Amino acid sequence: SAVISQKPSRDICQRGTSLTIQCQVDSQVTMMFWYRQQPGQSLTLIATANQGSEATYESGFVIDKFPISRPNLTFSTLTVSNMSPEDSSIYLCSAPGQVNTEAFFGQGTRLTVV
Amino acid sequence: RKEVEQDPGPFNVPEGATVAFNCTYSNSASQSFFWYRQDCRKEPKLLMSVYSSGNEDGRFTAQLNRASQYISLLIRDSKLSDSATYLCVAEGTYKYIFGTGTRLKVLA
Numbered sequence: 486s487a488v489i490s491q492k493p494s495r496d497i498c499q500r501g502t503s504l505t506i507q508c509q510v511d512s513q514v515t516m517m518f519w520y521r522q523q524p525g526q527s528l529t530l531i532a533t534a535n536q537g538s539e540a541t542y543e544s545g546f547v548i549d550k551f552p553i554s555r556p557n558l559t560f561s562t563l564t565v566s567n568m569s570p571e572d573s574s575i576y577l578c579s580a581p582g583q584v585n586t587e588a589f590f591g592q593g594t595r596l597t598v599v
Numbered sequence: 600r601k602e603v604e605q606d607p608g609p610f611n612v613p614e615g616a617t618v619a620f621n622c623t624y625s626n627s628a629s630q631s632f633f634w635y636r637q638d639c640r641k642e643p644k645l646l647m648s649v650y651s652s653g654n655e656d657g658r659f660t661a662q663l664n665r666a667s668q669y670i671s672l673l674i675r676d677s678k679l680s681d682s683a684t685y686l687c688v689a690e691g692t693y694k695y696i697f698g699t700g701t702r703l704k705v706l707a
Contacts, residue, residue: 518694527686527699528643577642579695587633588688588695590642 491591505564506594508578513558518579534561568598605698620701622687623669631690634672636683677705
């Protein structure tokens, strides 16, 4: 299994500002995933973060809004840029234990934009 | 059509009941499937993997039907503590696709 530490656990931010969320994995993983979960809904994949290359974004998500860093095999950040109230959501990072096995999650970041 | 579809529920069942959830997936190339449990305001946690031969863990049984492209989760002897949202997950091309989740409420 993988243990993932995510921070901050929650934040309240002013519109127009940016927030960077960090995830630290206790082992080296090739891919990390960033999800958004809006109230009452399931997880939507934002992007896949690969070490040494640009992140791969899903339809509807762009790098300018959600820049991602992946400086090494145990760490990644997601920035939510120029926030608006519509960005209020839970953001989760995830990493697989091994190839094609279950995914493990960080504790989530509950973001409220006011 | 969504890649992974589930009945959102809620399923309200009495303690001790048996309840079953189904989930359909659209990508016939998917190889790995999972059920996750998510409690309110918490991150999803793995409940069990779903193997071609089926998988049983105590009161929980998961089945995979590749021909019809669905997976199922059976919970026997429901407990109050089973109340949660159950997420069906199919592995896509180097990523995991989540269903919308099925809410279960076990009533005393």
